[in-house]
Amino acid sequence: MAIFDEELKALREKVLKLGYMVEDAIRDSVKSLVERDSALAREVIKGDHLINALEVKIDEECIRLIALRQPVARDLRFITTTMKITTDLERMGDLAENICERALELNEKPQLKPFVNIPRMAEITQSMVRDALDAFVTGCSQLPYEVIKRDDEVDDLTVRNFEELLPLMIQDSKIIPLALKRTYVAKYLERIADHATNIAEMVIYMCKGKLIRHMEISE
């Protein structure tokens, strides 16, 4: 294999690794909340710098490849896609950290009501991240389009989560701070799903050479 091809392969593997780290962070952040495991929350928060460091490393590698290999066509699209994807992944890591911060606060207080919507949202967003990255490595398929569709489900759950908390807040204003924190968590997950959607859109760009951001998906 030519050196450049090996470099691209290594780059792809680093992106996947970053993806696994982010997926873990999302899963653990929600677990720390649902299972009231503050030690786990602190671990996720402590681990975020590893995600940041890998993101920087990947970006540096992309810049080096652009300078030295002067990529064009699919190589160029792959590298620019990689740079954008890692930004989205890093932001997801930050949001998982935010979830942990809210978990630490919520775990101090009695639980309002059992978690239903949030674990479901976490499941969907994780699957979106996984599939978006699968599409990134396996190439062009229907997968990224499916990821984009799933974003609507997450949006709906965000709304439902709020609607279920609202009557509790009206009944008892003392719980408003806690209920709001749970609303934030849902909002963070919704934003994670948005980042996964960005990744799927970039993968479609990489395959087709056409930017579909801010367009209605017809496929």
Add this chain to the structure above:
Amino acid sequence: MVEITDIFEIKDFSIYYGDFMAVKNITLNIEANKITAIIGPSGCGKSTLLRSLNRMNDLILSSRVEGQVLFQGVDIYHKDTDVIELRRRVGMVFQKPNPFPSSVYENVAYGPKIRGVKRRSQLDEVVENALVRADLWEEVKDKLNESGLSLSGGQMQRLCIARSLAQQPEVLLFDEPTSALDPISTANIENLLQELQKTITIVIVTHNMQQAARISNYTVFMYLGELIEFGDTDTIFVNPQNKLTEEYITGRFG
């Protein structure tokens, strides 16, 4: 609506050397006042196609053509074509700078003199004008009487461009004009081509793909005598439509 004018219309055009078909049935329009780059592996017929645009290939006895090349709507291979006039209007600059072994001034004045410009003041004006347009005037204005061969490689190439410009061409054909030059001289020539493009049409053969990407508006990719893909340079280098083009420009050919 912006009117697009195609200065050349190449139609079902083939070029043979004896029995060998070096350019195969190409159909292609060249837009006026744009830079069109021709890329492709060695031997794919780039120079052959380029030379056919001002009938330089007539000089190769074994060569013959089929199909048509229209220059501003007129078939240049028609028997009534004035080939000398065609080559004045469609000039050519080669890979290796080839100034005449005479002074800088005479190199540029040669064409106009042949065309009958005799008054010294008028010649001076044409020479200065051409050297200014070739971005060489400042460097040579004090040594117009020195030999053209005493200049640096990059200066010699610009002298050859000035010599062509003195003929007031509408099109300039370049065959790998910078492959013998250092990076700075190359950058100078590239800047010059982009400046000239405002007033004349440029067709350039280059094996330097980054050069095609940097300076051209349109790119033609040829392979084994065939035109594989023609399009906006942006499209060719970001999202080529043909697999062969992609393989070639990403360096994964063969």
